[in-house]
Amino acid sequence: MKNCTEKKSEHLNCSIRQILDRFGDKWSILIISTLGHVGKQRFNELNQQIGDISQKMLTVTLRSLEADGLISRTLYPEIPPRVEYELTDLGRSLLPHIEQLALWAEQHMETILKNREKYASQKVS
Amino acid sequence: MKNCTEKKSEHLNCSIRQILDRFGDKWSILIISTLGHVGKQRFNELNQQIGDISQKMLTVTLRSLEADGLISRTLYPEIPPRVEYELTDLGRSLLPHIEQLALWAEQHMETILKNREKYASQKVS
């Protein structure tokens, strides 16, 4: 890993590396975005909402998001137990940027896929 | 993978999955951002600029970005050969959003790291 203090000019690169480190995994962004739309939600509700996440990864990702203060976890000590997850203010502050990226995807992903096909077919010839 | 056409309400989730699929790897975003700042750049220059990327991953990532039309590759058939990489308009259109995320990281990453420490120390007790 590059030493991020070496040059002023690398501050941006360094921030990007931090973003990738934190949110470059498979589920963090998706969970934040989901909680952003539906608001408060229980473990199994999230599980179903996302659909193709394993129980393990849901647990692991929720824990790490909680550890970083991006979501809050509230346990209601009933039987059976109820646990509700919710974005914190910090987590919510990330939402607009995620939505910007999603919007960019909506606008450009079709072009990208077409480019990709064209490139692949050129490779053949 | 979820079927992204099943519900209107899942369009956003779906776009986010596309973003993660395309840019969730280790180097794409970093290369785009680097080319965004320095402009046109040669293979070995990029290699040095980034510092800790392997030759293989630089090649692989540049190829996939080129295939998707996010960067352009210009070969000058000299000896020794010279190759220059540059963002396309499509690639450049992504820059502001990357910078927004980087800015968010600059503003909040310290808090996140502190939260993480606090959480870890609570775990011990």
Next chain:
DNA sequence: CAGTATCCTAGAAGATACTG
């Protein structure tokens, strides 16, 4: 219900050597 605890695997990424 909301998780742990294990085991296991695919594939992303790295190291190294070679080349037009």
Next chain:
DNA sequence: CAGTATCTTCTAGGATACTG
């Protein structure tokens, strides 16, 4: 210089079974 071509490693993530 700007790459291939192999081989290897590593770990994120998944599958499954169990539990307070």
